[in-house]
Amino acid sequence: MSGHEEPAGGRDGRAETVSGGLGAGPARGGVAGAYEKAGAEGRAALVGYLPAGFPSVQGAIDVATEMVRAGCDVIEIGLPYSDPLMDGPTIQDAVHQALVGGVRISDVFRTVEAVAATGAPTLVMTYWNPVDRYGVDAFARDLRSAGGAGLITPDLAPEEAGDWLEAAETHDLDRIFLVALSSTDERIQKITGVCRGFVYAASLMGVTGARSVVDTGAARLVERTRKVISDRPPGAPRLPIGLGLGVGTGDQAAEVAGFADGVIVGSAFIRRLLDAPSEQAGLDAVRELTAELAEGVRRGR
């Protein structure tokens, strides 16, 4: 329904220019391209998160591939980390299972490679230490060769990101930083100034995990961020706003799609997988949820 079955690389000519038109690896449209495509269809983009190695390395590849097939525009592959201090119990559980299962960084790249081959831009979401340890430039290089689109770095502020921004430039990768309800306009300006791909608006003050209601401050945060972006000097690239934390149903996706460019969902997928009695049941549940969310992001406009 959204063209993801097309062969990799020939998917989105317009996005090629966005990312500078270098190379022709999988998902070269970059994340901004996926957002533009969704925008052109009059809807928000659907961004799905899943940690590598959960429920197993191959299992995560299968699930993420299913998420793309059922309507996710962008995939975030989580790099499982021993101390996920911004994650709630659901993602903690999944990540713990992945680590106990022995997942390594090489498995994360393998997962990215497989998912990016579907044509969906594939990001890695990671706490900073594993990248730091791997070597920032080496990580960027290997992510790029795996076909990855970039990094989401929830505990890396622009102030500490010098090496990463340089590596991202060298290897032509998107860099996605977070803005929060508590961010001042000055900080939003600083953060959006270094983002490429999209800016991740954290919709509530808290850790990851599905909530029954989307925080009322979320729309205000998106509005403030959009204002800061629109005040940027002419010629600055367009920067879409994805909203995450707490979204878990089609109705919530529709609500968020009413004011944000992208809807980011993580814990709700993992909840389905954790609750499923078998891998097949998990895949079915994820497909169902993706379809519900995909319908939501279309209904919201």
Place this chain on the structure above:
Amino acid sequence: MTIDAARRDFAVPSESGHFGRFGGRFAPEALMAALDELTVEYATAKGDPKFQAELTDLLENYAGRPSPLTEAKRFGEHAGGVRILLKREDLNHTGSHKINNVLGQALLTRRMGKKRIIAETGAGQHGVATATAAALLGLECVVYMGEEDTVRQALNVARMRMLGAEVVSVKTGSRTLKDACNEAFRNWVSTVDGTHYCIGSTMGPHPFPMMVRDFQRIIGVETRRQVIDLTGSLPDAVVACVGGGSNAMGIFHAFIPDTDVKLYGFEAGGDGVGTGKHAATLVGGSVGVIHGMRTYLLQDEDGQTMETHSVSAGLDYPGVGPEHSWLHDTGRAVYREINDAEAMDAFSLLCRTEGIIPAIESAHALAGALKVGRELGADATVVVNLSGRGDKDMHTAAQWFGLMDEEAGAGR
């Protein structure tokens, strides 16, 4: 190096919270506003005579400062006859140096108009100190403690509850101090508007390492004066245990410009650094990012935090304060490890030679002092920061030395 040059060189951290390449702020964006607010509020309070007067009053008339400097003659005989002086932080109210920092942060909490204070704790000493200050100032208090530590430090759990604090037993990860920190950070992100996270050591994102050091600095300032009064000169060495590193930074800081004074930090060697079961971060670790700071930590080749081991709950932590990493890199302080058995031997020795029961954490410093004393020779003076008392450790010690009746020792 002249004293002035040394003072200038050691005038860290930078405005961004960096001690050389260490420290900084690796925190979720949701906390940045609170960290900025805290930085400004602390700077203002630091220059406010009223705040300083209130803190000094509490330190003197509530916590019992200054703490004495006790000469440990009989203990010193076991260190080659070296003169050993104990800085008695164990005699502070609540039984450790932790109260110095907590009183400062609790006053700041009130100053910021926040009504709730949270803390992580390993051995329970920081938790007890925080619960104490919260009771004194009428603040709501929640303490996060690893499940394993709630067992080995059960007495401190009861103390915190007695003082009106809620103790949350953390059942994730290794169920020790590291995981208590994770859980405290998670809570803080969702409650930051009305809650202050009272970090208990010289660790975490800026401004914590600097602020906690400043609140603990009084240990070294007093010690320096007391040693000179007693001996007429500066000591040859200052020795402390290092987990996160607040008691060590507290006693080291005033001596940093005195470049003739050797500074030794002793980390928890557990079963021995060679066995992989230890918590000796500077001795056996590598540089990375943990709990909001760039510092040395114990990690595997993928950057995953490694499990640590120590008989001491308070030192059982895979990271270390960034200023220690910096002192380590510059060579101004020397860091070595003391294994479980060495620490417990020193624990027993101090009990029997001086009639002082030390915290197992502080026993690592005592064991270190025995080594340093033998190395320096009988003419030397060595100051040991006796950071806490060992009442809380009686259960562990009784088991270690086989002092339990069989029935009482069963069931663990």
